[in-house]
Amino acid sequence: MTSRHRRRGFTFLEMAIALAIFVITLTAVYMVFSAGQSTYTTGITRQELDNQVRLVLDEMTNEIRQANPATLQVAALASGDQSLTFFLPVEGAAGFDPAAGRPNWQAAPIQYVTEPSEGELDNGLDDNNNGLTDERRIVRVAGAQRVVMTDFLREGTLAFTLGPPAGPPFQSVRVTLTLDYPDQRSRILSANGASEVSLRNQ
Numbered sequence: 050m051t052s053r054h055r056r057r058g059f060t061f062l063e064m065a066i067a068l069a070i071f072v073i074t075l076t077a078v079y080m081v082f083s084a085g086q087s088t089y090t091t092g093i094t095r096q097e098l099d100n101q102v103r104l105v106l107d108e109m110t111n112e113i114r115q116a117n118p119a120t121l122q123v124a125a126l127a128s129g130d131q132s133l134t135f136f137l138p139v140e141g142a143a144g145f146d147p148a149a150g151r152p153n154w155q156a157a158p159i160q161y162v163t164e165p166s167e168g169e170l171d172n173g174l175d176d177n178n179n180g181l182t183d184e185r186r187i188v189r190v191a192g193a194q195r196v197v198m199t200d201f202l203r204e205g206t207l208a209f210t211l212g213p214p215a216g217p218p219f220q221s222v223r224v225t226l227t228l229d230y231p232d233q234r235s236r237i238l239s240a241n242g243a244s245e246v247s248l249r250n251q
């Protein structure tokens with residue numbers, strides 16, 4: 050056998066090994082890529098979390114602004130969060146009494162409360178396996194109607210501060226909260242926000 054034939058056989062073996070390495074590498078790249086894709090679909094960006102904080106604070110601000118300054122109430126919840134109870138004017142033209150120069154208030158109050166998120170229990174564990182421990186959601190309660198205002202509230206961060214301390218009647222409400230959520234790489238992002246609400250119906 051000439052040295053030329055030996056080189057040819059050796060080259061074929063090299064090609065077979067190279068092909069095997071190529072296939073293994075391709076499989077590994079695919080696995081990393083597909084794992085990245087699934088994380089991407091569940092993660093969010095810092096800006097999206099900031100937007101969510103702003104959205105829920107705006108919603109609360111617009112509503113609290115109309116509240117009766119004489120009957121606002123803050124209560125402590127077992128989770129360390131606070132609830133807010135307040136009364137809004139009657140809807141429509143009957144919402145203001147021109148003779149008395151003040152709003153007519155609804156008979157039933159609005160409440161902002163918190164409760165554990167879907168699949169979560171208040172036990173120090175991540176029961177629903179989303180990377181967050183004991184996360185909660187803020188619920189707006191109006192009679193029998195319950196609407197989730199936001200999810201992924203960090204336990205114990207929803208607070209309402211009424212001013213002045215000598216009230217009622219109150220003139221302002223300060224709302225603070227913190228939301229947590231995993232980003233595209235499953236790291237926990239946090240965004241906190243505050244809103245200072247001036248009560249309109251003094």
Ligand SMILES: [Ca+2]
Nearest residue numbers: 175177179181
């Ligand atoms: Ca969880």
Ligand SMILES: [Ca+2]
Nearest residue numbers: 170172174183
């Ligand atoms: Ca839990």
